[in-house]
Amino acid sequence: MVSKIDELAVSTIRGLSVDQVNAAQSGHPGAPLGLAPAAHVVWQNMKFNPKNPKWINRDRFVLSNGHACALEYSLLVLYGFDLKVDDLKQFRQLNSRTPGHPECKDTEGIEVTTGPLGQGISNAIGIAIAQKQFAATYNKEDIKISDSYVYAFLGDGCLMEGVSSETSSLAGHLQLDNLIAFWDDNRISIDGDTNCAFTENVPERYKAYGWNVIEVPNADTDLDAIAKAVEDAKQTKGKPTLIRLITTIGYGSLQAGTHGVHGAPLKPDDLKQLKKSWGFPEESNFYIPEEVADYFAKKVVENQKYENEWAKVFQQYKQKYPKEGAEVQRRLDGKLPENWKEKLPQFTSKDKALATRKLSEGVIDAIYGELPEFIGGSADLTGSNLTRVEGSVDFQPPSTGLGDYAGRYIRYGVREHGMGAIMNGIAAFGANYRNYGGTFLNFVSYASGAVRLSALSGHPVIWVATHDSIGLGEDGPTHQPIETLAHLRAIPNMSVYRPADGNETTAAYISAIETNDHPTVIALTRQGLPQLENSSTEEALKGGYTIHKVENPDIIIVSSGSEVSISIDAAKKLKDEGINASVVSMPDFFTFDKQPQSYQFSVLPDGVPIMSVEVMSTYGWSKYSHEQFGLNRFGASGKASDIYKFFQFTPEGIADRASKTVNYYKGKTVLSPLHHAF
Amino acid sequence: MVSKIDELAVSTIRGLSVDQVNAAQSGHPGAPLGLAPAAHVVWQNMKFNPKNPKWINRDRFVLSNGHACALEYSLLVLYGFDLKVDDLKQFRQLNSRTPGHPECKDTEGIEVTTGPLGQGISNAIGIAIAQKQFAATYNKEDIKISDSYVYAFLGDGCLMEGVSSETSSLAGHLQLDNLIAFWDDNRISIDGDTNCAFTENVPERYKAYGWNVIEVPNADTDLDAIAKAVEDAKQTKGKPTLIRLITTIGYGSLQAGTHGVHGAPLKPDDLKQLKKSWGFPEESNFYIPEEVADYFAKKVVENQKYENEWAKVFQQYKQKYPKEGAEVQRRLDGKLPENWKEKLPQFTSKDKALATRKLSEGVIDAIYGELPEFIGGSADLTGSNLTRVEGSVDFQPPSTGLGDYAGRYIRYGVREHGMGAIMNGIAAFGANYRNYGGTFLNFVSYASGAVRLSALSGHPVIWVATHDSIGLGEDGPTHQPIETLAHLRAIPNMSVYRPADGNETTAAYISAIETNDHPTVIALTRQGLPQLENSSTEEALKGGYTIHKVENPDIIIVSSGSEVSISIDAAKKLKDEGINASVVSMPDFFTFDKQPQSYQFSVLPDGVPIMSVEVMSTYGWSKYSHEQFGLNRFGASGKASDIYKFFQFTPEGIADRASKTVNYYKGKTVLSPLHHAF
Incomplete structure (x- = not known):
């Protein structure tokens, strides 16, 4: 009353x-x-x-x-x-x-x-x-x-x-x-x-x-x-x-x-x-x-x-169920299990070529076994995003017969924006949840409203964004991101990893799991990529590093994801033409920008022209490069290999532009684009 | 059967x-x-x-x-x-x-x-x-x-x-x-x-x-x-x-x-x-x-x-209703009325300061009377977007008593994504429709899925995107765009006008109405802006132009929208310090990029350091500038004037960075960022 x-x-x-x-x-x-x-x-x-x-x-x-x-x-x-x-x-x-x-x-x-x-x-x-x-x-x-x-x-x-x-x-x-x-x-x-x-x-x-x-x-x-x-x-x-x-x-x-x-x-x-x-x-x-x-x-x-009473209950719980109690306590303390990273996959260049979405599946599998707080799902693209651990249980009402509430895989349906907002809510619940959602990179845009709130709020959510370029092939321009990475990279407090191979994919997840204060988008390929010779999880965790080093380079090619291996092939080709080209892999701008200046300059030094290579909008790449090779138009429907050739994202196409860049800068004073007057 | x-x-x-x-x-x-x-x-x-x-x-x-x-x-x-x-x-x-x-x-x-x-x-x-x-x-x-x-x-x-x-x-x-x-x-x-x-x-x-x-x-x-x-x-x-x-x-x-x-x-x-x-x-x-x-x-x-029969009917229509018949014929021919631009507002620097959203209202008013194919609405922000012509009729079912189907103002409700997709549909209908939708710039992001399809399809739709920066003030960071312009500018085939005053606002609409093949976002302020001395509709229709010219500049400040007038004030301040600063107003990258190279270089020439000023993400501005002053963090809730001061978007704050830029580049060879090796 x-x-x-x-x-x-x-x-x-x-x-x-x-x-x-x-x-x-x-x-x-x-x-x-x-x-x-x-x-x-x-x-x-x-x-x-x-x-x-x-x-x-x-x-x-x-x-x-x-x-x-x-x-x-x-x-x-x-x-x-x-x-x-x-x-x-x-x-x-x-x-x-x-x-x-x-x-x-x-x-x-x-x-x-x-x-x-x-x-x-x-x-x-x-x-x-x-x-x-x-x-x-x-x-x-x-x-x-x-x-x-x-x-x-x-x-x-x-x-x-x-x-x-x-x-x-x-x-x-x-x-x-x-x-x-x-x-x-x-x-x-x-x-x-x-x-x-x-x-x-x-x-x-x-x-x-x-x-x-x-x-x-x-x-x-x-x-x-x-x-x-x-x-x-x-x-x-x-x-x-x-x-x-x-x-x-x-x-x-x-x-x-x-x-x-x-x-x-x-x-x-x-x-x-x-x-x-x-x-x-x-x-x-x-x-x-x-x-x-x-x-x-x-x-x-x-x-x-209320909390005092609960604390007593939780004390009993810890006594009666010490294993679960310790796990809950760890999660409430916001600590990851020690050695959680030990089983994450590592690769050498002898390992077979795989799509980074497939490599991502391997990482998800490995994390799933270690972190009970690692839960996720897909916006009805499970088989494409490869986001579901085999044999895992769906998060479903038991009455459906399709899973139970302890299940860790969420069937979001075709609801990207809703998924993004729900991911923020799961993170906001606490208990150290690290939750991910899968969709095509292009359709992260549908969720823009939620994505910027992830960043503003600092929710450590993870977007498993597969099919990350024209490399998705036949689905065509309606599904091929062009502006998407520029959009996401321009959001403050947002990590956007685009790994080039297995070791870098592992790095992307480590970065995403270990943060408490920002979201991460992991852009992954549909198509297979080779395991690169000098790729390194540790280096990729710096956001950018020299993956193909030559002495006294005439040019540095800076690239990300699927274009890194093509750029390395271009560098080898350029060598035959007498041009020394280093290649920098730049999986994440946000992380690279946080490195000490001395490190940044060691990667993108003065005195060498730098050309970026990424198969989407060049918008923003002038931050790290003097010249940009990208795709400032919508893509095309066709076989991925045909499209890459058509737009000249081939060793030949890249080498040609690199060689023009070297010629253009010959005799000119070249300052690193990292310099700032204020 | x-x-x-x-x-x-x-x-x-x-x-x-x-x-x-x-x-x-x-x-x-x-x-x-x-x-x-x-x-x-x-x-x-x-x-x-x-x-x-x-x-x-x-x-x-x-x-x-x-x-x-x-x-x-x-x-x-x-x-x-x-x-x-x-x-x-x-x-x-x-x-x-x-x-x-x-x-x-x-x-x-x-x-x-x-x-x-x-x-x-x-x-x-x-x-x-x-x-x-x-x-x-x-x-x-x-x-x-x-x-x-x-x-x-x-x-x-x-x-x-x-x-x-x-x-x-x-x-x-x-x-x-x-x-x-x-x-x-x-x-x-x-x-x-x-x-x-x-x-x-x-x-x-x-x-x-x-x-x-x-x-x-x-x-x-x-x-x-x-x-x-x-x-x-x-x-x-x-x-x-x-x-x-x-x-x-x-x-x-x-x-x-x-x-x-x-x-x-x-x-x-x-x-x-x-x-x-x-x-x-x-x-x-x-x-x-x-x-x-x-x-x-x-x-x-x-x-x-079917069409043959209809053509006979339309013939009768034209005879019986010559005025309407001619108008329909003109629309079917995809032609705008001659002289449709004549009544669009023009300003001199003696005219009073107004928010560009208010200036936009004036342009919408003027176009409304000339173009029956000009229809639009707002996602429940009519009084903020200023998108409705006084005395106009709402597009509503007659049974509601709120308007009729000949009405030209659409009450979209709080449905930005839906509005974007509907705008595409209206454009796709044909009959020369030019349709616009109003919301805050920040919430154009909610409609990203539809916006990129506007660009891919070449629909000439118009976003009236008001409250375009931290200048919206008290509503705070949830409503203040930071990454939004970078996102939109990175979309191929997308015009993004951010006018600095009345004459430029008129230009934005002329550009948006006269195109047949791309969408336009017009970013408009909540806060008042002065009518600038050398602003020009004609020049703004080139996408970028020198609005404050000095001989032998030591620096060029390139800016857009609400920061142009502050940049001009900074230039005047710099003059007192013995630094010659020109100011370029760059309302639309897309249009500027279409200009002849010689024109582009006349605006952003060799030999002068260029600094961009825009009160949001600097991402992408290195395309036109050597140094960037912007806001690579989320905004803040407070009075607009307080926030501008806090982030130093003041004549002093700009002049200070300009002067550092001049010092930094002293003695260095400075090439225009417009140069490309390929």
């Missing part, structure tokens, strides 16, 4: 939220006003420890309509997280911990970075997957160490975005009953009434996905109904729940129910009358009534008990 | 399709075998003229599951398009007209380029929108010149992709009853049975979107049921129709109903038994029975009548 204190608490949350927007004179007051009651009920019911926001068995809250973040910041303050009213006063100001959209890197208690619509709910689905997988892996009949829920708020915008359709369909299939989502059905989007573009029947759609749908007709004030909906959702087994909250945007404001209250501060008069309606002093700012402060202070203490 | 000839025709279509895959030893036989009956029925019912495939009132066919293109190529040959059996023999070979996925640029009769899943059905929805808009604009009570349908085939993969969810929801809202889609429900995707990832109830989902759903339980053989479904769909008013075809992938093959028949050629024995089952010679290849050849030869003649 709703008590007076609940009403006061809701008013306080509303007040803190609109005051933030008012202080900043920027932001979104509408959704917080409408959603405060639901937020209050949900957070009351959630188990978490504000003093240890990363406690593994916490319930998680995701604000998919991230623009409503004033609401979440208010809750974090009231619930005793490391955020104060003074931070709220800095809302949307430079270098504050209360940015315009919630960022998990900046603010404790923010589970995932949201704002770009559709991402948060999809992250929440990823979190739910991780929780199910973690629980199924470690829970025992007699001791359960994982039973948390994930709660997500989302708005109409999130529901319109295709990424949420992809992930919601999968969530229904996967029967994720640990997920409770709340649709803020306020019938207003930026263009006005949702009638202008969004008239579908959302509840019926979600039922078609296999969700449980509950309606709360008056979520502006009916806290009991919201609490009952949450209770019903928790009782529902085998289905995620969507709770439809019928709300009024900007509830209580003079502009309530209009688009005007969505994304602009309230007028002073409006603020006054709102505060009056709550029984607050009209001129008050960031007001927290004493009884509300007391109420939340008590909650802060109570909430810490 | 099905006749013998229909059955033979279906077998012929199946045979030609599998023989293509067999000849190439690459491709997808499964879907063509399953879909041949539906394809036969649909094409029988379609109105088109194979001898003039661009006839405006043709029914259109879109193969959203583009990997099944062997099916479509077979139909094009049989129906007398400019494609022969010899072309089928070149299936998936380099430079053939039968590439691995259908490309509208290469092959007559292919309406849109498909393959990347979810795009085709979304393009079809765009085509349906264009048809409705065209018909509502020009049809008269007594003479109708547009009444065509669009038919689309799609598979499970298309239904899983979020982009199709976005557009299908919108299609339901828009009541597009001129769209008939066929779902190839064969329960097989690349990972095997769709049960592993796709168990939602598709018919219920589409009903929730407001579609009419019809089921055909046995589409492998029941041509009558398919024909009846098409008839029923045509009778349905106010709703698009989804016809669920329950089919067997690889129908008739020994591998029928399995994933094995999806994407690999049939074995010789299997081919033989198939042909035998059709009553064809077992060893035959590309076999067309005589009666089938006769049947289609007759259809070719008949089909030409």
Whole structure:
């Protein structure tokens, strides 16, 4: 039953939220006003420890309509997280911990970075997957160490975005009953009434996905109904729940129910009358009534008990199940097992030629046995991406007969964007998850929205991006990446490995697994590549290195992936013409850029013209080279070997351009492109 | 009623399709075998003229599951398009007209380029929108010149992709009853049975979107049921129709109903038994029975009548409605009205500072009055993108009371990817449509899948991409593009204008409207920018030009958009320090790259160090500069002016780096970065 204190608490949350927007004179007051009651009920019911926001068995809250973040910041303050009213006063100001959209890197208690619509709910689905997988892996009949829920708020915008359709369909299939989502059905989007573009029947759609749908007709004030909906959702087994909250945007404001209250501060008069309606002093700012402060202070203490109780359970668990207990402890400590790399494949030039996607399969196999936190899947290209370990179990609801929740292979369906967002959610769950997703490199673009959030949030997720060039052959230009590597390399905090052979493929995975703070795309070939003579995992872990060294080179060819071996053949050919050519393999720009300058200059020194060779857009390669050989047009459908010949990515084609480069630079002073004036 | 000839025709279509895959030893036989009956029925019912495939009132066919293109190529040959059996023999070979996925640029009769899943059905929805808009604009009570349908085939993969969810929801809202889609429900995707990832109830989902759903339980053989479904769909008013075809992938093959028949050629024995089952010679290849050849030869003649009849109607139309008739004729001729540019805004430096999004609004206003083919919308950011002409009518079903089908403003909802794919469809409809879509620049990334297909297909669509940098301020890094321009500039055949002021904004639109063969992204600021002294529409139409010229410059600063005016201020500051700095405004790389070399060198000559200034990733700028000042990290939430200062994008910050650049290059030979050895 709703008590007076609940009403006061809701008013306080509303007040803190609109005051933030008012202080900043920027932001979104509408959704917080409408959603405060639901937020209050949900957070009351959630188990978490504000003093240890990363406690593994916490319930998680995701604000998919991230623009409503004033609401979440208010809750974090009231619930005793490391955020104060003074931070709220800095809302949307430079270098504050209360940015315009919630960022998990900046603010404790923010589970995932949201704002770009559709991402948060999809992250929440990823979190739910991780929780199910973690629980199924470690829970025992007699001791359960994982039973948390994930709660997500989302708005109409999130529901319109295709990424949420992809992930919601999968969530229904996967029967994720640990997920409770709340649709803020306020019938207003930026263009006005949702009638202008969004008239579908959302509840019926979600039922078609296999969700449980509950309606709360008056979520502006009916806290009991919201609490009952949450209770019903928790009782529902085998289905995620969507709770439809019928709300009024900007509830209580003079502009309530209009688009005007969505994304602009309230007028002073409006603020006054709102505060009056709550029984607050009209001129008050960031007001927290004493009884509300007391109420939340008590909650802060109570909430810490959840982890304390769990810690006892986990202690028993470790005693009774020492092997699993140690493994869980290791994962919670964020440590990889010692010697996890020992079994990773190594090659010599006598080993047979293989596609890097096939080599990647070997690495995945090796890691799979060592790291229980290594899970992944493919966007319906398993047989092409070679992402599934033979004999492994699919992550599936047991009732399907196709696997179980302890399974480590996820069948994503043809849903690249959804996969990307789910991968972020799995990483955000914690427990040291390293999760990967397979698709063609070209279709990582479909997931751009999620990919940039991986980088911004620093999620250590891995894209197994096969068929990485025109080398995919017959599927043609619709499937052949040209701009994709430029796109990905230009994203800050993003590693993009394009290994040239087996040893470099191993390096790519080591780099991707050992990082805690950035995502990695591994671009892999469809076609076979030889194992190179001087290739080295250790060197490839520097991002770039001289793989074919000659004394006093007349030219350096810098290349990546499938073009490295052709470039080495070109160098041998050039030798016959009296031209000394070294070849640099540059599997990852991001990693190379982090090396000491002296090392970088040793690879790309002064005095030698440098030509890049990569069978896609040359855009960006002038950073490391004076001349660029690439493909600044779309590809072609045909046999890979025919296409390579057609575009002259052959030893002859490369040698010809190298020789022109040498001639052009003859007699000119050549400075390394690595020099910078500032 | 099905006749013998229909059955033979279906077998012929199946045979030609599998023989293509067999000849190439690459491709997808499964879907063509399953879909041949539906394809036969649909094409029988379609109105088109194979001898003039661009006839405006043709029914259109879109193969959203583009990997099944062997099916479509077979139909094009049989129906007398400019494609022969010899072309089928070149299936998936380099430079053939039968590439691995259908490309509208290469092959007559292919309406849109498909393959990347979810795009085709979304393009079809765009085509349906264009048809409705065209018909509502020009049809008269007594003479109708547009009444065509669009038919689309799609598979499970298309239904899983979020982009199709976005557009299908919108299609339901828009009541597009001129769209008939066929779902190839064969329960097989690349990972095997769709049960592993796709168990939602598709018919219920589409009903929730407001579609009419019809089921055909046995589409492998029941041509009558398919024909009846098409008839029923045509009778349905106010709703698009989804016809669920329950089919067997690889129908008739020994591998029928399995994933094995999806994407690999049939074995010789299997081919033989198939042909035998059709009553064809077992060893035959590309076999067309005589009666089938006769049947289609007759259809070719008949089909030409449709256009002939229409031409008479259009003749009457032109006589009775000369003004509209002339306008339609002009649009069909692909000509812009003379003098259409006359009213476009021009500015002098005395005009007031304005955000380029506001200046863009002025240009849109001006074009709107001149070009009836200029239509557009926004992904729910109308008030931010400033894309709607005041007093214009929304494109809406009349029953909504919110507009009508002759309306030229589309409320896309929060569906960027869907908007991109629909824009491609509108362009593909023909009738000279120039259509635009508004969103924040950062969220063009959500639409990457559609954007690269715009470029590959050469659709002249326009992205009005506002809030184009950290200058958007408080919304923060989730909304601030960093890599986006690098991504877009690296796409072949893509114009990316970032105008610095009003005259350049006008240039961006002129370029975008006058092209027939490439898309344009126009990146626009949220924040105000001054009208620059030497800015020029004419010069900006060269992609780059010297906007601030000094004699004997010590340095050239090359910049774009909002940083041009700050760079000019920096140049003035440098002058005080005794450094002569010119400033080049480079609004569009793509256009600049097309200029004569002599012009390019006049802008970026030898002998002067060049420094680029752009407040996002420097990736790619080394193409035009020796030194780069940019932002190779994510942005920040705060006031735009604070963020610019924080990252030193101020006259002082730029001047400081310019001066370091001048010092660094002092005494060194400086060659223009435009030089190339090959």
